[in-house]
Amino acid sequence: MGRVDAIVIGSGIGGLVAGSLLARYGWRVVVCESHAKPGGAAHGFEHAGFRFDTGPSFFCGLGDPASINPLRQVLTVLGEELETIAYDPLGIYHLPEGDLPIFCKLDRYREAIAHFTPQGAQEFAAFEQRMLVLYEGLRQIPTLSLRPDWRGLGEVLWRYPGALLRLLPQLPTIQGSAGDVLDATVRDPWVRRLVDLECFLLSGLKAAETVAPEVSFMLGERSRSVVDYPLGGGEAIIQALVRGLEAWGGELRLNAHVDKVWVEDGQVRGVKLRRGEVIEAPVVISNATLWDTVTHLLKPEVVPASLHQLANQTAAIDSFMHLHLGIRAEGLDNLCGHHVVLHDGETDLTTPGNTCMISMPSVWDASLAPPGHHVLHAYTLEPFEGWQRDHTYKDKKQARAATLYRAVERVIPDVRDRMVVERIGTPLTHARYLRRHRGTYGPAIAAHQGQFPPPQTPIPGLYRVGDSTLPGIGVPAVAASGILCANALVSPAQTAELLPLIGKRP
Ligand SMILES: Cc1cc2nc3c(=O)[nH]c(=O)nc-3n(C[C@H](O)[C@H](O)[C@H](O)COP(=O)(O)OP(=O)(O)OC[C@H]3O[C@@H](n4cnc5c(N)ncnc54)[C@H](O)[C@@H]3O)c2cc1C
Incomplete structure (x- = not known):
């Protein structure tokens, strides 16, 4: 029976970021991964000399120290670098009407759109402009400095007063959807479908349901930073995070399926592995999805009604x-x-x-x-149904x-x-290898209808990270969720010590 400061259940990007950052803060951390390979949705596999990405292969800002990608910020404070290749256009959309190259440089993207709809291209420029103003405000506040509580907001107010002045007029946009900005700027149906497609690729939902900051981050990073791919494949990111975890004294255990979170007297005590081992810790962080955490990792009698309700009421994307x-x-x-x-x-x-x-x-x-x-x-x-x-x-x-x-x-x-x-x-393969409830892409939480939940849970000592927590789905988002969780567990002063490493004042 071992004892550590924190146990992370799962080595998806959210889990690895939370674990490695806590190790960087000096905590004794163990990451328990059920699978034989780390990375969750971002793990790689090899077959007959071909090395496949299983999930993400679209990344941005990985090789740009000035990028606001939270993953880049975490790699920097861990002391890890990735060799990457930048490219533009980032892809081609093959639409029924013809092929549209998606250029990172926005003037070239607009020109490409103008081949299909000159009026739409002008309207798109207005949409893009609104999103970039928001991006410029957001980029003043490094994700690494954020905490998921009011104390955190006070810190940010004190540390970055200029940024807040810039963001204040943007509050309605920040709280709204990309669809709100679309409605205010674009009438052209072709461009409206294009923006829906861009949002769908990002969040699994269309513009009306996708939060505006997510789209502003995407447009901002791809035009102001770089779109790049790590040499060695998506799994090079996972290897860098694991190296960072271990370099700062953390441990990754593979083939270590967590059977149950051990909760006693309403407080987390540790975890019990499927093979019988018990590890004690006052903090347990679940990188499993919301539904897997509630249904599989907790005994029914310790699940508070509010957590139960959250899992039952949250719809899952296919x-x-x-x-x-x-x-x-x-x-x-x-x-x-x-x-x-x-x-x-x-x-x-x-x-x-x-x-x-x-x-x-x-x-x-x-x-x-x-x-x-x-x-x-x-x-x-x-859909998972029927398989x-x-x-x-x-x-x-x-x-x-x-x-x-x-x-x-x-x-x-x-x-x-x-x-x-x-x-x-198939969905069965996806659910099995990624240990995800019904093989889902993540929660379908539409803008205006709710928010992704924070890392804290009603069970003292139990935290959650990954794509069913704030801020949502996608590699930058789950990296941000890991930061929010780790920062919630340390003092603002400890976080401030890391900020000079990413070029921000402490
Ligand atoms: C096909 C596909 C393509 C994508 N493309 C992109 C893209 O191009 N760009 C982008 O930004 N995003 C993309 N995404 C989204 C992004 O990959 C995910 O949102 C993100 O990787 C999810 O990370 P996570 O931390 O939530 O955890 P996950 O990746 O779900 O990892 C959770 C981990 O927990 C482990 N686990 C679960 N239960 C237990 C247990 N009981 N004991 C031990 N371990 C357990 C699992 O085995 C898994 O390793 C894509 C996703 C998919 C599926």
Whole structure:
């Protein structure tokens, strides 16, 4: 039986950020990961010489010390660097009307939009401008300095008075949705659908349901910082976080499934692993989803009614179909690394199978595939309902992957002749390998309808991080959730000591 200061359940990016930052603050931390590999949705896997990203492959600001990406700030204070490749355009949207390159440089993006709708391009400029004003305000306050409590707000007010003056007029936008800004600036239906698509790729929801700061961060970072990809694949990020955790004295345990959080007399005491071991700690941080935390990690009798209600009332976004391919690359020169295919403009873009994402990171890092080959990951939303491992599973898998093949064929028409490796993943695969409730992408919490919950829970000593906590889904967001959680556990003075490392005054 061991005893530490904090146990983190899960090594997703949120869990690793919280754990490594607490280790950086001098805490004794153990991260227990159920899987054989760290990273959760961002873990990588290898098959026949191809190295695949399982989830994210769109990143920004990783190689830019001036970026406001919270993940970049955490890597800096851990003393970790990533070698990255910057690229522009960041991708191509294959729409029913034609292909739109998504340039990071906003004037080029507007020009590309103008090919489809000159009036819409002008309106888009107004939307973009409103979002960038917000971004300029937000960038004055480093995420690393934030805490999820009123004490934190006081600190920020004192430390960055100028930024608050800038942000004050933006308060309605900050609290609203991207859809509110869209309604105020854009009438053109083509551009409105484009913004919906951009929001959907970010949050899993359309503009009316996506919070405005998330979109302002996305537009701001991609135009003012860089869009870049880490050499070694998405898992290079995970390796850097694990190195940082261990360099500051923390420990990562793999194949260490946590069976239950140990709660006694209403207070967290530690965790019990599936293999029987008990680890004691006054603080336990769950990186499992809200639903998994409530249903699997806590005994029903210790779950407060409010937490139960939160889990029951929070809707989950669908899961995914995945297609991982290794393909021959001859003749595929100057390919863009990201593609989004919208099959049918008349059907809602959130309908499972209608919008398909494709990433080919070997375009930037040739070492991810054997010489002369590319690695490709395509995915689309897919409901969890109806999936079971019975005699129909194999055929259903092929049938539901057809929409992904159709999308890839829009980019590489002869892809089936080029295939040397094929791996198809279903919602069951997603739920199993990522240990996620119904394989969900995350909570469907729409702007105006609620907020992502903070890291604190009603159980003293129990905290949560990851994409079912504030500020939401996506790599920068879950990194921010890890920061909020770690900062909630230390004094503002300890946090202030780190700020000079990212070029901010203490
Ligand atoms: C297909 C896909 C593509 C994406 N693309 C992008 C992108 O391009 N850019 C971007 O910014 N975001 C992207 N995202 C979103 C982003 O990857 C996720 O929001 C983020 O990685 C989730 O991190 P997390 O910290 O919430 O935890 P998760 O990644 O869910 O990790 C949680 C960890 O906890 C572990 N765990 C759970 N229960 C237990 C237990 N009982 N005991 C021990 N361990 C446990 C799990 O095994 C897992 O490792 C994508 C997501 C997906 C699925």
